[in-house]
Amino acid sequence: MRTAYHHQLDELSVQLGEMCGLANEAMRGATKALLEADLDATERVIREHDRMVVMRGRAEREAFALLALQQPVAGELRAIFGAIQIIADIERMDALAVHVAKIARREHPNRALPDNVRACFADMAKVAIALGDNAKQVLMSHDPERAARLREQDDAMDELYRQLFSVLLDQNWTDNIPAAVDAALLGRFYERFADHAVEVGRRVIFMVSGDLPEQDDVSTY
Amino acid sequence: MRTAYHHQLDELSVQLGEMCGLANEAMRGATKALLEADLDATERVIREHDRMVVMRGRAEREAFALLALQQPVAGELRAIFGAIQIIADIERMDALAVHVAKIARREHPNRALPDNVRACFADMAKVAIALGDNAKQVLMSHDPERAARLREQDDAMDELYRQLFSVLLDQNWTDNIPAAVDAALLGRFYERFADHAVEVGRRVIFMVSGDLPEQDDVSTY
Numbered sequence: 001m002r003t004a005y006h007h008q009l010d011e012l013s014v015q016l017g018e019m020c021g022l023a024n025e026a027m028r029g030a031t032k033a034l035l036e037a038d039l040d041a042t043e044r045v046i047r048e049h050d051r052m053v054v055m056r057g058r059a060e061r062e063a064f065a066l067l068a069l070q071q072p073v074a075g076e077l078r079a080i081f082g083a084i085q086i087i088a089d090i091e092r093m094d095a096l097a098v099h100v101a102k103i104a105r106r107e108h109p110n111r112a113l114p115d116n117v118r119a120c121f122a123d124m125a126k127v128a129i130a131l132g133d134n135a136k137q138v139l140m141s142h143d144p145e146r147a148a149r150l151r152e153q154d155d156a157m158d159e160l161y162r163q164l165f166s167v168l169l170d171q172n173w174t175d176n177i178p179a180a181v182d183a184a185l186l187g188r189f190y191e192r193f194a195d196h197a198v199e200v201g202r203r204v205i206f207m208v209s210g211d212l213p214e215q216d217d218v219s220t221y
Numbered sequence: 222m223r224t225a226y227h228h229q230l231d232e233l234s235v236q237l238g239e240m241c242g243l244a245n246e247a248m249r250g251a252t253k254a255l256l257e258a259d260l261d262a263t264e265r266v267i268r269e270h271d272r273m274v275v276m277r278g279r280a281e282r283e284a285f286a287l288l289a290l291q292q293p294v295a296g297e298l299r300a301i302f303g304a305i306q307i308i309a310d311i312e313r314m315d316a317l318a319v320h321v322a323k324i325a326r327r328e329h330p331n332r333a334l335p336d337n338v339r340a341c342f343a344d345m346a347k348v349a350i351a352l353g354d355n356a357k358q359v360l361m362s363h364d365p366e367r368a369a370r371l372r373e374q375d376d377a378m379d380e381l382y383r384q385l386f387s388v389l390l391d392q393n394w395t396d397n398i399p400a401a402v403d404a405a406l407l408g409r410f411y412e413r414f415a416d417h418a419v420e421v422g423r424r425v426i427f428m429v430s431g432d433l434p435e436q437d438d439v440s441t442y
Contacts, residue, residue, distance in 0.1 A: 053436070060433075064302055071292040081285055084305050169399040178390040180398045181405040188406065212281075215274070 005070050012066065012083055015059045017140045019090045022052055024132035026097035027193055031125040033104035035118065037111050045101035052094040059087050082207040089196040093132065096189045103182055114179045120164050124190040127157045131197035138201050144208045150201035157194040161187055226291050233287065233304055236280045238360045240311045243273055245353035247318035248414055252346040254325035258332050266322035273315040280308050303428040310417040314353065317410045324403055335400045338388055345381045345411040352418035359422050365429045371422035378415040382408055
């Protein structure tokens with residue numbers, strides 16, 4: 001028989017999935033804002049962050065209540081322990097999308113990106129959003145194999161990030177400094193978004209198995 | 222009478238303080254590496270990160286064991302709940318110091334920073350390390366007023382960060398693009414380090430009072 005307790009646990013899991021979905025929507029909107037100088041998309045991403053803050057608070061309170069009232073053990077305790085950590089990762093993913101949107105807004109009606117890195121950003125965004133979508137699936141399915149694959153998928157982001165910096169740090173590049181500064185920060189935002197999605201996968205593996213895979217090394221940038 | 226349980230709780234608190242101290246040492250070393258092109262300091266920071274990863278794993282396991290075996294309630298549950306979140310913040314602080322050190326290493330024997338932003342970085346480092354030291358004190362004292370002051374102290378960082386970007390985004394600046402790109406990333410690393418210290422304070426306030434102060438808005442960069 002499913003108890004109220006299990007219902008609450010499922011509920012928390014659904015909330016994490018929804019939060020991750022919201023963060024992914026934010027990164028989709030922020031990317032549209034960035035690549036197409038779409039001001040409506042920008043404003044929507046920034047406005048919606050309030051909703052994420054509310055959801056974060058609610059999810060944290062519910063995780064706390066589950067610990068306080070149900071005194072869970074074993075797999076159920078791992079699920080809540082992991083949820084506490086994942087909530088913070090997802091909130092950061094959303095905040096990173098807001099950072100992207102704010103740079104797009106500052107440059108509006110111009111496009112924030114120099115032409116020679118636009119294609120790279122289109123690819124980075126694609127990888128970041130795919131990772132976010134997969135993290136959401138992992139949160140709903142608790143499938144450890146799919147969770148482990150997030151780390152492999154992140155290799156594509158690492159490669160794009162390296163490509164971006166090989167352009168930005170090339171002494172022959174002649175675009176203006178502000179454009180390069182924005183591109184560096186924007187690159188970092190996409191790369192961190194992807195890292196947090198990988199971290200969600202790592203935490204789901206812990207929830208399911210009790211083993212926490214090692215983190216990758218701290219990258220050079 | 223103090224029980225083994227309370228001893229374990231105190232132990233976790235001590236571990237958080239030590240981890241925060243290690244992250245601060247890392248940022249001190251990384252700053253020396255950056256401002257003085259000190260290669261020994263660089264290598265030490267990068268090497269010591271392994272110790273942080275081990276400490277993080279240990280602290281997480283102990284927090285988990287306390288939840289599993291002691292089924293804490295009220296203030297003690299809040300202390301462990303907060304600890305889970307703080308562990309992640311401190312590990313990030315250390316990783317950000319490693320990022321700074323790695324940029325210093327890449328540029329060695331040159332100095333990574335253009336002359337016109339060196340003073341700004343010296344100030345940012347001072348504020349970041351002071352915030353880290355205060356966060357450590359807060360972790361050991363659980364003093365909510367001191368914890369709340371971290372947020373005010375962070376205003377100085379926000380101001381320095383704005384100053385830095387007013388230089389970097391000034392169309393008249395003529396230094397080379399790679400130097401500007403590095404300065405933008407380095408600025409962000411110091412600013413995020415400070416944010417995590419503030420977040421530690423916010424979590425300690427929750428531990429002590431059960432109230433979680435609101436987060437600041439997502440900044441423009």
